[in-house]
């Protein structure tokens with residue numbers, strides 16, 4: 001195979017359909033907390049593939065799992081079980097409070113499955129109820145139904161007509177929820193820490209009341225743990241922080257460590273699908289299953305959730321140490337899902353200046369900076385991040 005030159009790659013950018021304003025960088029290689037582009041420039045990665053590469057870039061356990069599985073079976077068919085599929089399903093049910101697993105490839109598909117299961121529950125158990133209550137500023141994906149479930153005001157006018165049957169309410173406001181709860185309600189779906197919404201956690205009292213209300217009305221409670229799951233918040237699953245269980249939970253991002261893998265987990269009581277209701281060509285795909293198994297085992301065996309908790313606390317401590325200097329208006333976080341607010345709407349500028357400095361950070365909204373590094377991040381790497389970040393903030397924030 002002849003390798004493309006950088007100039008050929010540059011020209012080939014015209015072949016990519018425009019969907020987002022990407023930077024011009026072409027990433028070529030990754031290892032641990034670092035990425036290298038085709039020019040050989042090094043980047044310290046505090047985006048972590050969007051809270052995805054929980055074990056860092058190109059970890060040995062993923063490479064080995066792929067090689068091992070690819071040498072025996074790449075793909076049989078979704079009509080059969082396969083070994084890693086059974087092993088991963090058993091592992092996830094053992095590690096969580098759930099009994100059944102449906103596998104998919106992306107977070108949107110896992111949530112789509114949860115939405116369908118909620119409607120099936122409404123049909124079978126609640127006289128045809130079909131409405132799902134979700135939260136303002138929540139994020140659930142980019143398929144038509146999950147965009148409809150998402151509570152981003154910018155998305156409201158897009159792709160009309162949206163999938164009907166979603167009601168958005170304010171997070172942590174039980175009165176707002178009760179005002180739309182009616183006999184058509186079949187489920188409530190929410191993130192335990194809103195990720196794309198800028199790191200907004202659910203209050204424990206609110207979640208307790210929500211669980212009670214759902215029980216009272218027979219309404220399904222769904223946790224979207226696609227961003228919070230797999231150790232990100234300092235626990236294997238964020239619901240463990242609250243000690244309050246859902247009926248259904250979705251996982252994505254970290255569960256594949258960078259390989260496309262997602263899952264919907266449910267309790268036995270909601271084992272409601274009939275043949276044909278849900279499925280997919282890649283549901284339980286052996287390579288994805290082998291990677292998932294390797295990633296989940298590694299996260300658990302190395303006790304990475306606890307490590308994420310400790311490193312997250314250290315990042316928060318460092319942020320509080322520079323809060324006055326840079327006039328941050330808020331600092332918040334749970335484990336390695338951390339955000340802080342700038343006094344001025346300079347998020348995008350800070351991100352692009354950090355990029356030049358070889359540091360990857362994210363700005364989910366103009367005032368907010370979000371950090372979501374791999375769970376393996378070390379203290380030295382955190383210190384290196386702060387050196388770069390402060391150097392850029394000195395310039396950009398003009399303190």
Ligand SMILES: *Cc1c(COP(=O)(O)O)cnc(C)c1O
Nearest residue numbers: 106107108139140141195226227
């Ligand atoms: C990223 C994300 C999704 C969507 O996952 P995709 O893999 O992009 O489809 C859904 N919910 C939450 C909370 C997410 O963070």
